[in-house]
Amino acid sequence: MTDQDRPQYQQLLARKVEVVNVGLEGFVKDLSDCGIDVVHVDWKPSAGGDPQMAALLAKLGV
């Protein structure tokens, strides 16, 4: 089996990790300091901060 044929989770260990960080901003510096590419999302609760509505929107792919 070639690397390409394996499921993605088996390829993860062989690939370079690139991260999108959603939440605690401090994690960005830690990753950058270790030479890992990271993008920080300027996150705010969606759906006006209503958790149930936000979960529903996420399920709908919004």
Next chain:
Amino acid sequence: MSVVVLNEVRKGFYLDSVALMRLSREVAGSPGVIEAALMMGTPSNAAIMRNAGLLEEGTAVKGNDLVIAVKAESETAAREALDNATKSLDKPKSQGEAQSAWRPHSIAAAVKNRPEINLALISVPGEFAAGEARKALNRGLHVLMFSDNVSLEDELSLKQQARAAGLLMMGPDCGTAVIGGAPLAFANKIRRGRIGIIGASGTGTQEVSCLISEAGAGISHAIGVGGRDLKKDIGGITTLMAIDAFESDPETDHVVLISKPPHPDVARSVLERIGRSRKSYTVCFIGASEIELPPNARFSPTLKGAAELALGDKKIGAGFDANAVASRLPRRGRGGIEGLFAGGTLCAEAQVILAAAGRKVASNAAIPGVVKLGVEPNAGRDRLIDLGDDEYTRGRPHPMIDPSVRDDALRAALKNRDLSVVLLDLVLGYGAHADPAEHLTKIVADRGQDAPALIASVVGTEQDPQGRSAQVRKLEQAGLLVAPSNAQACELAVAIVQNAGR
């Protein structure tokens, strides 16, 4: 004394919990302030503030509102503290904080512009975490979910979705992982090597990886699975995928699996999968009795034991003689031990060691066979407290980020003459407090001569931002006894109380 409560609500203003903790502390330190909190107005946070009497009558908040709440001795003091808080919030960001030029507003936007991104690190409040994880999985990203307070139903559906897509869903409540040298969430600077770790326990993974690294060997990857992955409801979905991932990883020779005792059905399927592996395994189910394992696996009930097996039976801290150290100490207290732990798995390991030494133990995070604090009578028992448990962290950061969670309990323990020993842990690494030893030494500085002996262990490596030896030195200069591992700290505690009883 009259008490005044004032609130200010900033609509649509988000700050992460660590930034909020810093500001809360600043405001709480203002003259005349009794209590203060800066929190996002999520339903759970609003309930915490309401219970603490910090919300004014009629204040309505939503999850994307920032709430500043001040309880003070006078209106002038409250008003001044509120003004200072709003000034801090409006302060322009420093050069360093603003360094990341591009900040997308969503995972979708980030991935669209940077298609190389392959992993989402999610640490938003629990109420919103499952939604963000779903967005990441929908875009083909592996997920490490640091957030907790996510329902079991959401965890199961996210892990099923991830498995169907061939993606790793690490967490929720996944405190640490190291993938290809990338420290994700709370992780230490570990030597690279040929030992892999699968951890359902964050501080357990940190302790084992640090002991291995400090002993001169190294870690290929550490995959976190979340504390509930081996429960019956989840069925070990991520653990089984992690075993497969290590199976095909040419960088890994040996794997350590760390978890609290799994559900028997899940243990069976995990051990069956391990039995089919070409790699050797160390299985560390903390608090479990010896279990039947396949021929390629060995069992350890402790973290230190797991690290030693992974190192090929090399002894950790071989020069440390608990009995010799104990025999040099003056007698103090009436023979009790209290453990105040930031690391939940370190607390579990302490229970294993104290119970095995014949001590009667109680804990708020009791392992099988140990009395649960607050549920059963615990008079005359050693108390081992996990300060990262929900009851201590609701609405505030984990004690590894904010060590002050331990302060009150520690001050009380120092004055408790029933105690001969107080056991403590310091967890270093990325994401952790910048100088936990400094914080701790200030709290214990004015203890009495007859205060219980303070025994600490330090989870970390020399390469960590805090530097292990520098932290150890600070503790020793303050009169603490520092053991090479948590397990040996516990052995020393037992030796001291046995010595006192002679």
